[in-house]
Amino acid sequence: MSFPLLTATAALPAVGAIATAAVPAARRTAAKWLALLFSLATLALAVTVAIRFDPGGARYQLTESHAWIKDFGVRYELGVDGIAVALIALTAVLIPFIVLAGWHDADPLETGNRRWRPTQGFFALILAVEAMVILSFEATDVFLFYIFFEAMLIPMYFLIGGFGDRAHAHGEETASTQRSYAAVKFLLYNLVGGLIMLAAVIGLYVVAGNFSLQEIAQARADGSLHMATGTERWLFLGFFFAFAVKAPLWPLHTWLPNAMGEATAPVAVLITAVVDKVGTFAMLRFCLQLFPGASKWATPVILVLALISILYGALLAVGQRDIKRLVAYASISHFGFIIMGIFAMTSQGQSGATLYMVNHGISTAALMLVAGFLISRRGSRLIADYGGVQKVAPVLAGTFLIGGLATLSLPGLAPFVSEFLVLVGTFTRHPAIGVVATFGIVLAALYTLVLYQRTMTGPVKPEVAAMPDLRVREVAVVAPLIVLLVFLGVYPKPVADIVNPAVQQTLSDVHKKDPRPEVEAAK
Amino acid sequence: MSATAVHSLWTTAADPISKIDAPKIEYGQLSPTLIVIGAALVGVLIEAFVPRRFRYYTQVFVSFVALAAAFAAVVALAADGYGTTRARIAAMGAIAVDGPALFLQGTILLGALAALFTFAERRLDPAAHGNRVDSFAAQAASVPGSDSEKAAVRAGFTTTEVFPLLLFAVGGMLVFPSANDLLTLFVALEVFSLPLYLLCALARRKRLMSQEAAVKYFLLGAFASAFTLFGIALLYGYAGSVSYGTIAQVVDGTVTDIDPALANTMGNDALLLIGAAMLVMGLLFKVAAVPFHMWTPDVYQGAPTPVTGFMAAATKVAAFGALLRVLYVVLPGMRWDWRPVMWAVAIVTMLGGAIVAITQTDIKRLLAYSSIAHAGFILAGVIATTPSGVSSVLFYLAAYSFVTIGAFAVVTLVRDAGGEATHLSKWAGLGRRSPLVAAVFAVFLLAFAGIPLTSGFAGKFAVFKAAAEGGAVPLVVIGVISSAVAAFFYIRVIVLMFFSEPRPEGPTVAVPSPLTMAAIGIGVAVTLVLGVAPQYFLDLASQAGVFVR
């Protein structure tokens, strides 16, 4: 029994959450530093996981397995494949920046109430989310995964509803109501998804008799576990629905703009860059492995929905007046790409989708956090309230532009690699869909550049004339993200090498092979 | 029947007394019930002889000791294997001593202990004329607002009768799920119902509502028990006996020693079906299943909150225990007749409870409807008619009862000038004013909503799993949908507490004595333990999942 590295990786932030929450009301700064410390320590552990992980080795590594709830056939089973490693790393990397970016977002407005400790709560909740997300990436037991998939809603819910954006267009009163509306919408959408999944989970247990991903997948593979076609499809739909809400896939997406719009920028990043990835990740790990037949059966519909998400999200992004809602719709478009890549059922598509999850996390973080800095300066989320920022705050504008260019997946930056892989992967199997999806890159350029032009260029608006440029803390947040974007854009090989084997295995689970090129000789 | 036969009947009855051998009572195995009933009687004597100023303390002490001792006895019995291998039918076939009985008795007793703490709480209300007061009327007999009431308050009277009443109710509840013949069932039903009727009427504040609640509860309860009794009569007519075992045999048509006198008169299926239906209806009334639920919101709202908590938890446990035994021991033979009907009841109960709860504005009524919805979920498990079904229901009941008591205990803390501030609008911003209480209540709400890592989720999963295995997949789907609906209003309360601006004239949160704290503490602890590490208790429940016949 070696050192339970995975458990430690998840437990550390949990401990951090408790510790941070315990800090007395007066010692706000201490709580912040504590949170930052724990998130960095978690990052260290995550890196260790990535190092200890051997791409050539077994499918699931660093596995742990303990009895938990015998009566439900539930075991505490952890294990990571390449995909999980990549996403755990992403999570661990982003959280410190989120903490740092949210440094002042939760400072209490009225100090004096000794009991009310929003700051401690804010950072504790963030760490709690990190712990749950990491666990759901690590869980190889369906039930275990489900538990954290659901449980992470609660801290997220409080983060969205409790710590709304100080900068809002419509005054405090409506802001708080809008905020709680957004929080409730987020929770209910995901809860309904989760409960429907619960029915499927129970159904799975009735059919399979246990929840161990490996055992079930194994049994499916060697035919010892037969599912009636109808059953398999219903169960698949139950699982997929929950993941599609989380991802989110059109037409289940409407909670995201509200949530991202009302939440503070760091929390918005937490939603779209970290939490939502659990949905797409779960499609890849659970839908495809547990229900290969049904997955193939559903592929056409899902691809079309993904396609709609891509174009629809992009078009709505163009039509937004609110910076953060714009980014949210952009994310919807990107999630469309991810899902399309997953269900393209090609190694380019799925490797691309996985890289996409990572890159989208980083790029959205960069764009959204800078947007947050911008908004916190002017106190408004409306694009129309800005103009000419580039002249007064060039660094801010520059970083914002780079974040935007990443969002429109400019070659040389990380997202390009994944987006192109997804497109190619889809094209090889479904040329028509691939071609239509390509329009997405034009629309992406449109909404990004329109946003940049309206906010950053043109004559300087009097309101922004006195706007200070990025502070040291803020640069410390953005600069590393940009470095990552460039590095992964120029040299994505390390990540790709970790991800590829896992993707190959997933493909073999669904009995799919890449289509051969027409001219073999060229290779 | 001929006159001679009738005459013989007379003569046999007139035989010398010596022929009747004294009934054999296993006092040891009945000890939990006997302890509680005995303590109740002691309580009555205390009311009679102990000076008023000592009564409160003596009553609390006696009740506590009794309940604790009874629980200890239950544990001891279970340890002796009466729950499993040595399960038997005691007291001349009147009482079953088996797994479900002991498990439920244990649950009821623990719940009663927690409830006792809330009963005994005397710090919440501001002291009247220097006398600390609890949640019960100073003098139930005096008319609200009358001089006599004022006098009673001034004199610092308190209705310490509530403790013996509580004990009587508990005694009845202990017998109810373990009753092994219909007569015992009926008597137990009345024994725990009547004290509850009274307790409902004893609120210190809002006495009009309290009395109204009592009247409604009493009339409807009596109405229901009349149906039960008629059902019992018909079953007796069907089987010629009220003993569970015999009826079951007749239903299965496997009667061993058949009395020739009975042979031609019994086995009329019409009697069986109608009787079973009416009996079950009586039980469904107690578990508050739609359409027999309508008393629930009014009574829950009107009754003193500690009583509400006790009722909501213990009554449900006892009633479901009895229902299980009736369905699994008496009527398994006619499973195919009652299952579809119960399906329908479960569905309307789940949906009805959840949907109506959405528009509630009073926290106690909200919890009432939520308890209805939960009754529906539990019914889903009952319908499974598998051992796992039984154990899942047992587990759910245990989990649910502690959440409920805890939740109502929290309700008692949120007060304003008019006593408890139960209107939801007053709970706005509670999270700002006292985060801890709000957080605790949030935990209970999340457990009600069945969020993972709370006991509510484990219970819901167990029940739905059992139902699915029992082939009731549609039931599971509907259950899932209605719990989604239910989630909505639990969330609404959380939103209210944490995300709405606190009102200037909002309620204050009273700092309770260790008693209420203990009750809430137990609630939270059980909720989390059963949520995170339920295995041990699931084992317990599954071991206890077998009825003795």
Added chain:
Amino acid sequence: MENLIALLIAAPLLGAAVLLVGGRRLDAVGHWIGTLLAAASFVVGLVLFAGLLGRGTEDRTLTQHLFSWIPVAGFQADVTFRLDQLSMTFVLLITGVGSLIHLYSVGYMEHDERRRRFFGYLNLFLAAMLLLVLADNYLLLYVGWEGVGLASYLLIGFWQHKPSAATAAKKAFLVNRVGDMGLSIAIMLMFTTFGTFAFGPVLGHVGDTSEGRLTAIGLMLLLAACGKSAQVPLQSWLGDAMEGPTPVSALIHAATMVTAGVYLIVRSGALFNAAPDAQLAVTVVGAVTLLFGAIVGCAKDDIKKALAGSTMSQIGYMVLAAGLGPVGYVFAIMHLVTHGFFKAGLFLGAGSVMHAMNDEVDMRKYGGLRKYMPVTFVTFGLGYLAIIGFPGLSGFFSKDKIIEAAFAKGGTEGWILGGAALLGAAITAFYMTRVMLMTFFGEERWRNRPTPSPAEPSVEPAAEERGEHAEPHPHESPKVMTIPMIVLAVGSVFGGAFFSLGDRFLHWLEPVTGHQEGHPPVSAWTVTAATLVCLVLGAGLAWAQYGRRPVPAVAPRGSLLTRAARRDLLQDDFNHVVLVRGGEHLTRTLVYLDHSLVDGVVNGTAASVGGLSGRLRRLQNGFARSYAVSMFGGAAVLVAATLLMRAV
């Protein structure tokens, strides 16, 4: 020696990084760093060129493999550079002209406080452009392709405080993106067809697949070329791109970037050769554009826009040539290079003029400048002669060859294409003469007129700061600006002759592009003669209109065609109506639907449940007896149902 290739790109890239990250502390020296690194890259280019010349004609292809970029199963993208005669030519053009323009900008941007950033962008452009021409596979080329797009976006919008500049930049990027879409689809097609997208394997196996697929790929590549090289129908951005500082127009939008499309087509020559339909499409696009651009060029009063039209038209020539296949590839590239010289020169000249005229761009407010700025006049004049194809100057050789090749296409096509090319030559002569006359001859229309008119904001902030709203007093530009102009002028005079005497250029490029002699239906001399005739006609017409008569200071209403041409032949209006307006409506509708429909369904469900709850709630009317009724009814139903169950 291969290892030097990366250095070509590394130098300017380093410059860009240093200048953009370095911050204000580099403001003092930034421009020199940029220029130095550009020059360094040029030097490396020369070294490599020498190296290539040192080798036999057949093994002049160097490749340098840096690292594996995107390895996913069958999809293997490497960062590999390929230096052969074709890319060498571009490298020299890019770094050479690039360095000169860096030098020029030192003077031109002197008064701009963001000069450091400007040079950073210029270096970034150089790096991207070099990557584009040095890439060994289409995906890497794509990186450079979008890289130059980014650089051009940044530089067009360099004066971001001007809404017009910002809009123009955005427009350029978007239109280019449409083209890029074509390129990426082409790459996907290649991958599905050949399982790779490296030049070697793809172009080596064109024979193994169907012509249909090749045509598809070819058309997608053409789309890409249209976007980057401002060919019809994606030409609309080039005119607006003149919002950028003039050196940018010279380097990016005249000499190098806009010619990337031609490079792409010539590079994929093997593929196009196997897809005649695609080739035809290319020639058609080329022919149409060369006329389109020329016509637009005639109508513009803005000197830069006139030159932009001319650029469009000249690239039309190159595309046309490239579309002609092996007959034209070499001449396409040759014209590309010569055009690089003289068009860059012309733009620099224009810039120098604007510099002298307080950034006035309206030629109707120029006139008679020759005596005030002789150097500019001479260099501009040489460039003018070169572009109209004055015998002996570089334009003459390269363009003449293209016209011949067009005729050599044979058949009606040949006549049509050739005719178009000829006509183009005539119009070219016309508009260039017009520019020349309006700028340097005639009366001095800038006298006693405060410029610029306050209505339109000044082009350069420097101008505002200098607060020169009085009458301009033209003066020759500083050395740092004139030297590059002189050098380019020399190139545009002798370049063509140097290349074509003894077919130097032909032999140099042939190994890469392949070549076959075109045989026009009429003799080459006839074509040349015809070209000269057209030239004289065009120039004479222009003289008749702008030389003899004084130029009206306010543009006359002009004919329908003129007015259309002033508006880029209504292309923008079409885009605006169809794409912009339509798009706006679409998004607005979608935003509305998203709220009312997608969201509405969910909210509606919730609301209906709420309503149901409200109704059910009324059953709880507080009357104990009605509760009893429900119980009684319930009991009855229960009994009935139980009996029923037994009955069925």
Added chain:
Amino acid sequence: MNPVNYLYLAALLFTIGATGVLVRRNAIVVFMCIELMLNACNLAFVAFSRMHGNLDGQIIAFFTMVVAAAEVVVGLAIIVSLFRTRHSASVDDASLMKL
């Protein structure tokens, strides 16, 4: 006379009682109707006991009476206190809590 008739009578009485509960307002009367239902049950028990020829039914009848008596005690107490507060024994007046 066939004891089954007593069953019919019992059923009749039970129904009358139930109907009374549903239609009458006065709490006391409602309560009496419930008692009537209980007594209908008693009749049924006795009749069955007579049919089956065993004594269980008759003994149960005694239990029922005791229980009924207990119910009277509790019930009257509650109803009386209600009457004293509201000066009306109408069930319908007690409808503070609804919805």
